[in-house]
Amino acid sequence: MAIQLEINGKQTALDAPGEMPLLWALRDLANLTGTKYGCGMALCGACTVHVDGAPVRACVTPVSSVEGKPVTTIEGVGNDAAGRAVQAAWQELDVVQCGYCQSGQIMSAAALLRTNPRPTDDDIDEAMSGNACRCATYVRIRAAIHRAAQALA
Amino acid sequence: MIFNLDNEARREQASVVNVSRRRFVQGAGVLVLGWQLPGALAAAQAGKADTFTPNAFLSIDAQGRVTVYAKHVEMGQGAYTGLATLVADELDADWAQVRVEGAPADTARYKNLAMGIQGTGGSTAMANSFKQMREAGAAARAMLVGAAARAWKVDPATIAVRAGVVRHAASGRQAGFGELAEAAATQPVPAKIRLKSPKEFALIGKPSLRRADSADKVHGRARFTQDVKLPGMLIAIAAHAPRFGATVAGYDASAALAVPGVVAAIPFEGSAHRSAGVAVLARNTWAARTGRDALKVQWDESRAYTEGSDELLARYRQAAARPGLPAAARGNVEAAFAKAARVIEADYEFPFLAHASMEPLNCVVQLGDGRCEIWNGEQFQTMDQKAVADYLGIASERVTINQLYAGGSFGRRASPHADYVVEAVAIAQGARKAGFGVPVKMVWTREDDMRGGYYRPAYLHRARLALDDRGRLQAWQVRVVGQSLIKGSVFEEFMIKNGIDATSVEGLSDLPYGIPNLSVELHTPDDVRVPVQWYRSVGHTHTAFTAETLVDEAAQAARRDPVALRRELLKGHPRHLAALDTAVRAAQWDRPLAAGKNGVRRGRGVAVHESFNSVVAQVVEVSVDAEGELKVDRVVCAVACGLAINPDVVKAQMEGGIGFALSTALHGAITLDKGAVVQSNFHDYPLLRINEMPRVEVHIVPSQDDPTGVGEPGVPPLAPALANAIFAATGERVRTLPIRTPLRKAV
Numbered sequence: 001m002a003i004q005l006e007i008n009g010k011q012t013a014l015d016a017p018g019e020m021p022l023l024w025a026l027r028d029l030a031n032l033t034g035t036k037y038g039c040g041m042a043l044c045g046a047c048t049v050h051v052d053g054a055p056v057r058a059c060v061t062p063v064s065s066v067e068g069k070p071v072t073t074i075e076g077v078g079n080d081a082a083g084r085a086v087q088a089a090w091q092e093l094d095v096v097q098c099g100y101c102q103s104g105q106i107m108s109a110a111a112l113l114r115t116n117p118r119p120t121d122d123d124i125d126e127a128m129s130g131n132a133c134r135c136a137t138y139v140r141i142r143a144a145i146h147r148a149a150q151a152l153a
Numbered sequence: 154m155i156f157n158l159d160n161e162a163r164r165e166q167a168s169v170v171n172v173s174r175r176r177f178v179q180g181a182g183v184l185v186l187g188w189q190l191p192g193a194l195a196a197a198q199a200g201k202a203d204t205f206t207p208n209a210f211l212s213i214d215a216q217g218r219v220t221v222y223a224k225h226v227e228m229g230q231g232a233y234t235g236l237a238t239l240v241a242d243e244l245d246a247d248w249a250q251v252r253v254e255g256a257p258a259d260t261a262r263y264k265n266l267a268m269g270i271q272g273t274g275g276s277t278a279m280a281n282s283f284k285q286m287r288e289a290g291a292a293a294r295a296m297l298v299g300a301a302a303r304a305w306k307v308d309p310a311t312i313a314v315r316a317g318v319v320r321h322a323a324s325g326r327q328a329g330f331g332e333l334a335e336a337a338a339t340q341p342v343p344a345k346i347r348l349k350s351p352k353e354f355a356l357i358g359k360p361s362l363r364r365a366d367s368a369d370k371v372h373g374r375a376r377f378t379q380d381v382k383l384p385g386m387l388i389a390i391a392a393h394a395p396r397f398g399a400t401v402a403g404y405d406a407s408a409a410l411a412v413p414g415v416v417a418a419i420p421f422e423g424s425a426h427r428s429a430g431v432a433v434l435a436r437n438t439w440a441a442r443t444g445r446d447a448l449k450v451q452w453d454e455s456r457a458y459t460e461g462s463d464e465l466l467a468r469y470r471q472a473a474a475r476p477g478l479p480a481a482a483r484g485n486v487e488a489a490f491a492k493a494a495r496v497i498e499a500d501y502e503f504p505f506l507a508h509a510s511m512e513p514l515n516c517v518v519q520l521g522d523g524r525c526e527i528w529n530g531e532q533f534q535t536m537d538q539k540a541v542a543d544y545l546g547i548a549s550e551r552v553t554i555n556q557l558y559a560g561g562s563f564g565r566r567a568s569p570h571a572d573y574v575v576e577a578v579a580i581a582q583g584a585r586k587a588g589f590g591v592p593v594k595m596v597w598t599r600e601d602d603m604r605g606g607y608y609r610p611a612y613l614h615r616a617r618l619a620l621d622d623r624g625r626l627q628a629w630q631v632r633v634v635g636q637s638l639i640k641g642s643v644f645e646e647f648m649i650k651n652g653i654d655a656t657s658v659e660g661l662s663d664l665p666y667g668i669p670n671l672s673v674e675l676h677t678p679d680d681v682r683v684p685v686q687w688y689r690s691v692g693h694t695h696t697a698f699t700a701e702t703l704v705d706e707a708a709q710a711a712r713r714d715p716v717a718l719r720r721e722l723l724k725g726h727p728r729h730l731a732a733l734d735t736a737v738r739a740a741q742w743d744r745p746l747a748a749g750k751n752g753v754r755r756g757r758g759v760a761v762h763e764s765f766n767s768v769v770a771q772v773v774e775v776s777v778d779a780e781g782e783l784k785v786d787r788v789v790c791a792v793a794c795g796l797a798i799n800p801d802v803v804k805a806q807m808e809g810g811i812g813f814a815l816s817t818a819l820h821g822a823i824t825l826d827k828g829a830v831v832q833s834n835f836h837d838y839p840l841l842r843i844n845e846m847p848r849v850e851v852h853i854v855p856s857q858d859d860p861t862g863v864g865e866p867g868v869p870p871l872a873p874a875l876a877n878a879i880f881a882a883t884g885e886r887v888r889t890l891p892i893r894t895p896l897r898k899a900v
Binding site: 020035036039040044075095126 | 231368371437511558560562811848
């Protein structure tokens, strides 16, 4: 049964059961593998995408619930200014280590800057504490968010 | 000598993932540089291809793109960047034209010179490659220069290379690498290679150089094992034994097979080193997961391991009452205790730890007739290749391994028993026999990963210090009780001497402190059937904690400043002193820490520890509020790691090592209930989050010595420095990890 999704601005029909988490529909059916599986329980944030511009954990979001709503993934986040600024800051500061969680980190950071263009450290803690990084790149994540905010100002 | 390598094997390896490599073996205008390992370099002569085995570390295509083939896995530690920096510096390449690909499994060409096998570990990637990769770049540079000299009919000595441009100043002629690649391929490999002096380095040591893997990882393009998709591929998710050593008594797959997309259920046997289980194969991951959850498996647990972690610890305490095998001994410890004015005694407890990399374990396997192809973030190529070959009854050369990024590892993907890789092969073999001769991607769920064993072992340390009437340390005794990482593996023969597994006591057995009487003893129980494996910084994960908190206790007992006492005991250890002095100076140790407000107690602790040939010192500052809530405010870190090839990567490894160690110290614990692992996901095995991350300041001790490790050495000092800081703030001694919070309330 085909489900119509709008992914990164493109209408996409996916043959997925409605209860399949958006994560697996994106990865296995739409071949958008930038969004990662980490826990399957919305505990680590590696699967963070934007639905209607807001960050959601794709691993617990049934694909049927996002039908007709715009979905943005790491492959499309650079299409808007906040996403682009975050990706640029991430590269300037070499935030990544293993990189597996970083799509989710970037998606959470871009969503934060869209609603809060000048976040404080506390704002960053609140918005980003759902995203785990086993390499503990947190020092640079924080710095990169501040840098992206400056670039957008 | 120039090689086309082994075209057939190379094409086979290149067939699926490696477009650029296929292009280079096909020739056209591409320089492929190869040779035997360093000693044989001089023997490399044109036309004598049969005299040595080729080895390829880089290629340059007609567009001038430099591809570096990394023999080490990139799992976050920056190996791709480091290896490429070494090649590119001697090549005088433009960093923007350099890219990195993981080299395939091929022990002869790509072995770790510090290990003798192909593999990444022990923080050796840069140290073992430092000369080898520079020689690779320098030889290529000489051949490009030779090609230009011939074309321009000038003396090669008059040609300069800078940032990817080959130039003859007198005539004003210049060319890019791409234009010269084809002609360079006909040049002889130089018999003698002159490497740059440090003053000539263009890229090595430059903090502004950016990571080679950032762009791909920031845009979601980096390819991890989890991302592999091959034609016809099925996803396998397995039900694993609930206890170590349990077997499959029977199963009912009817509900699983009813899930749309599920095509088969494949049972597989376990071994002493691998779980038994039943895998569900499906066309997508969600179907496989749903099918796996619908499986009904009856387990035979009659021979399973059923001990709980509390019982195990009680047993370890009993063992600690008896002398163990000597791991280090000097002086006469018993005599020193007999006349001690003061004795300090302490037990330290360390839990099992799961690596919990963000990418749960996985592996892709395609079986053919008498051959096997694997896609994996590979940390231990030689071991995995051999284990798979043995399992299938084929030659190692028939097992091809394609290298991918690893989403973390911290030691887990370097299994001496190749546990998860062989499991994937066993599932693929079962599938093939059932008529599904297609590629299989085995995926472990987070729960499988958390409960699958191969933990840092639990340890108990029993420690005693003897002080004389002037508070001077006279004797130091530590008994370590815990499983061996090495016993039962192929490394046992080389790494266990006189019953001592060096990895159980490293960091204590080589204690740098000048103490006249020293005894380190080891008990290695061999009846604990929890699979164990090295975890970032290996034995130092526990030994540094004991060593560096004990010396603090000695300082406190003698009313000495912890830094002053360490400095006194570290005479003759200049790198320790350099790291320690750098850290305490930067942390302004000589000035009192700013006081807390509103009843917040503040404290500062220090630790210095050598591991993987580097020395790291850290000063940790904490705040503890009236209710006992702990906040780690700042960590000042100094590292003596020889020449820093990529200073910013070194900084990142210290920052990350500190966060990783803090995660372990605050949260890390795997516990067993009658042998079953209690934890399953990040709710009960929490990882450090951004709100818990302290400010971190990293200083690199300047050095021109050959590089030493950086991936692991940032980890060991953090937990003891933190425990010492907590003591300074509260008077409470932490001797059990993870640290139980809240700490005591203010009185």
